[in-house]
Structure formats: C-alpha cells, structure tokens
Amino acid sequence: MKHILKLILITILLFFSFGYKVNAEEKVDVYLFYSNTCPHCAREKKMLNELARKNNNIIIHTYEVDSYEGYRLWLEKANELGTNPSGVPFTIIGDTYFVGYSEGYIKDEIINEINKRLSSTNEEENDIKEEDNYKLDVPIIGKIETKDFSLPLITIIMGTLDGFNPCAMWVLLFLISILMGMKNKKRMWTLGLTFIITSALVYSLFMIAWLNVALFVGSLLWIRLLIAGVALTGGFINLKSGLKKETGCKVVDDKKRERIFSRIKKFTGEKKFLLAMGGIILLAISVNLIELLCSAGLPVIFTQILALNELSSIQYYLYILLYMIFFMIDDILVFFLAMTTLKLTGISTKYGKASHIIGGILMIIIGLLLIFNPGLLMFN
Numbered sequence: 001m002k003h004i005l006k007l008i009l010i011t012i013l014l015f016f017s018f019g020y021k022v023n024a025e026e027k028v029d030v031y032l033f034y035s036n037t038c039p040h041c042a043r044e045k046k047m048l049n050e051l052a053r054k055n056n057n058i059i060i061h062t063y064e065v066d067s068y069e070g071y072r073l074w075l076e077k078a079n080e081l082g083t084n085p086s087g088v089p090f091t092i093i094g095d096t097y098f099v100g101y102s103e104g105y106i107k108d109e110i111i112n113e114i115n116k117r118l119s120s121t122n123e124e125e126n127d128i129k130e131e132d133n134y135k136l137d138v139p140i141i142g143k144i145e146t147k148d149f150s151l152p153l154i155t156i157i158m159g160t161l162d163g164f165n166p167c168a169m170w171v172l173l174f175l176i177s178i179l180m181g182m183k184n185k186k187r188m189w190t191l192g193l194t195f196i197i198t199s200a201l202v203y204s205l206f207m208i209a210w211l212n213v214a215l216f217v218g219s220l221l222w223i224r225l226l227i228a229g230v231a232l233t234g235g236f237i238n239l240k241s242g243l244k245k246e247t248g249c250k251v252v253d254d255k256k257r258e259r260i261f262s263r264i265k266k267f268t269g270e271k272k273f274l275l276a277m278g279g280i281i282l283l284a285i286s287v288n289l290i291e292l293l294c295s296a297g298l299p300v301i302f303t304q305i306l307a308l309n310e311l312s313s314i315q316y317y318l319y320i321l322l323y324m325i326f327f328m329i330d331d332i333l334v335f336f337l338a339m340t341t342l343k344l345t346g347i348s349t350k351y352g353k354a355s356h357i358i359g360g361i362l363m364i365i366i367g368l369l370l371i372f373n374p375g376l377l378m379f380n
Contacts, residue, residue: 014344030110031061031092033074033085037224039308041089043342044101044110046345051111057118065090093117103312151309155302155319159326162298168277171287172196173329175280176338178268191268191280192335198284200328206288207299207320214307223369227297227304232366234297235360242356260287296357301366308377 030048034041045062051060063070065088081097091098093113098106162335166340175195214223260283266277266360306319 007286027057027059028114029059029061030075030091030114031063033063033065033070033088033090033092034063035066035075035088035240037066038088040101043103044089044091047107047132048110051114055118058114069111080297136286151229151319151320154305155322156326157362158298158302158359159323160329161325161362162302163327163330171260171264171283172334175264175268176335178264180338182268187273187276189339191276192339194280195284196328196331196335198281199288199331200324202285202288203299203327204320204324207303207323210300211303211316211320214304224304224374227300228367228370230297231301231363231370235363235367238356238360239362240360242353242360298363301363304370305366305377310372 005091032041032045033050048060051368052060063073065071065074074085074090077092078090078097081095082342083097084285087099089098091101093110094117096113098110100106140199172195176192179192203240214227263283265278266274267283270276270279300322303320306316311319316335366377
C-alpha cells in the first residue's frame with residue numbers, strides 16, 4: 001500500500017511539473033521588418049538574435065522590406081494593427097508594434113514586452129540582457145570596438161579637406177589685413193576670434209541639423225540616393241576645381257565680394273565696440289552660408305555617414321566636434337600667425353588644389369558606396 005501511495009504521489013508531482021513546463025514553453029513570436037541599408041535595423045536584428053540564442057522560446061521572424069514580398073507583408077501587418085508603415089525597423093510582438101530602435105527606450109520596451117509574454121517559474125531565467133561584446137571602455141565616449149577607429153579617421157580626413165575652403169579663407173584674410181592696422185590689440189584679437197568662433201558655431205549647428213534629418217529619414221532609400229547624388233556631383237565639382245589653373249571661390253562674384261569687403265571695413269571701423277562685434281557676428285553667419293555652398297556637400301555627406309553608424313547622442317556630437325577642430329585648424333593657424341607676427345600669410349594655392357582633388361575622389365567613392373554598398377560605411 002505504501003508503494004502504491006508513493007507511486008500515486010510521484011505521478012501527481014510529475015503531472016503538475018509537466019503541466020507547468022508546458023506553460024513555461026510558451027513561444028513568443030517576434031516579427032521584424034527591416035532594410036539592409038538601415039543601421040538601426042542591423043542593431044535591433046543583432047539584439048533579437050542574441051535574445052533568441054539565450055532563450056529557445058523566442059522565435060524571430062525577419063522580413064526585408066526592400067523586397068516586394070517583404071514590403072507587401074509589411075503593409076498587410078501594419079493594416080491589421082491599424083497603423084501605417086512609416087519607417088523601419090518595424091517590430092511586432094502579438095498585438096503590440098514598435099517603430100524605430102534605440103539603445104535606450106525602444107530596446108527596453110521590446111524586451112519588457114517579450115518578458116511579459118514569457119512564462120517561467122524563475123523570473124531571473126527569462127530576464128534578458130544584451131551580452132556585452134565590446135572590447136574597450138573609453139571614458140565619456142563609452143564602450144567601443146577596435147574597428148570603430150576607422151570612423152574617427154574618416155572624420156579627421158573629411159574635416160581637414162572641408163577646411164581648405166577658399167570661400168571662407170579670403171574673407172578671413174581680408175579681415176586680418178584690416179585688423180592688423182589697429183592700434184588696440186585687445187580689440188584686434190577679440191574681433192578676429194569672434195569671427196572664427198561664430199563661424200565654427202554656425203557650421204556646427206548646420207551639421208547638427210543635418211545629422212538629425214539623416215537620423216530621422218536617413219534609412220529611406222531615396223534619401224540615401226539623393227545624398228549619393230550630392231556626393232558624386234560635389235566630387236566632380238571638386239575635381240574640376242582642383243585641376244583648373246584658376247583658384248578661389250567661384251560661388252561669390254566680384255559684386256558680392258565688394259559688398260562683403262565694404263561691410264568688413266564698416267564693422268571694424270565702428271567706434272562702439274559692441275556694434276562692431278555684432279557686425280562681425282552677422283558677417284560670419286552670412287559668410288558661412290556661402291561657405292556651405294562652396295563645400296559642395298561635404299558636411300551633408302559626413303552626417304549621413306554618422307547616421308549609418310549606431311552611436312549614442314554624445315558620440316554623434318563628439319564626432320561633429322572632432323570634424324570642426326580639423327575643419328577650423330587652417331583658419332586658426334593663419335589667424336594666430338598673423339596676429340603674433342603681424343605678417344599676413346595665407347594657405348598656399350597648391351594645398352587648396354590638392355585638397356580639392358583628394359576631396360573630390362573621396363566624395364565620388366562615398367557616393368558610389370552609398371548607392372551600391374552602404375554597408376562598407378557602417379564602421380560601427
């Protein structure tokens with residue numbers, strides 16, 4: 001009798017254990033609609049695959065929206081959920097959907113939704129954390145892989161090439177020539193530095209604005225092709241400019257140049273210091289708008305490359321800062337040498353020609369990669 005009771009007890013325990021196991025084995029289907037040219041999609045795809053590797057109950061279904069079948073299914077699923085397919089990555093878990101992906105909010109929301117749908121006796125077993133695959137932990141910047149060092153390199157190259165811009169240098173040289181005749185050294189240094197700092201801020205704000213546009217719509221195919229067109233056009237313009245015997249800014253004609261010269265004389269000759277500084281600030285803003293046209297799209301192309309790489313917000317701004325340091329380095333050197341030696345020295349035209357040729361070739365290569373193989377520009 002004792003043996004029979006033991007057998008019944010064991011059977012009951014096994015039954016409940018098996019029954020609970022069935023609940024624990026509940027599957028969670030995750031549907032991911034992605035594009036091969038979307039860096040955020042690649043980031044989420046990697047994260048989801050790691051989740052599925054750690055927990056067999058998570059089933060990942062991926063569909064490429066660049067294909068007809070994937071796009072058709074995307075439309076169908078979005079309509080079922082009562083929404084429009086506005087962008088990728090587009091993630092569906094049950095009756096919940098997510099548009100876009102970020103390492104903070106959206107990633108946590110996806111993981112929380114998966115965890116809610118998983119049943120387990122041990123809550124800790126189903127808590128999913130992304131595995132740390134990074135190799136270096138750099139202060140402020142954060143965790144990076146060694147392969148990320150190619151992005152700083154292209155930042156330095158493009159910033160330096162963009163810096164050799166004749167549309168800004170001739171204005172700075174004329175301004176310096178006027179400042180050098182001043183007896184008030186403090187006024188001379190202040191007005192010159194105001195022009196340089198304002199120029200850097202205006203250019204930086206433009207790049208930040210373009211970066212935000214690229215992050216928002218950069219994964220769209222037509223946006224990428226449009227920027228590729230800008231890169232190819234700018235590349236050929238730079239090559240043509242570098243191979244020509246004539247140098248200088250072609251964006252500003254003689255009449256506009258004369259007007260800018262008269263403004264410089266007016267602002268620097270202003271007796272009231274605050275009015276003089278305000279005039280220099282306005283001059284720097286207007287000149288940098290011209291300079292953006294002369295740069296033939298280098299800032300736009302660079303921000304698109306940044307958008308292709310999954311970075312934190314502070315990393316995006318640090319890369320723009322690095323770009324600006326090398327962009328402004330020639331202006332800073334010319335200004336400080338002139339102010340300390342009281343001799344006006346410009347950048348030799350042969351360096352300007354070389355930068356145009358190198359920049360043109362680089363822009364053409366980037367343009368072709370954006371069209372045919374954008375993955376090579378995803379350094380991160």
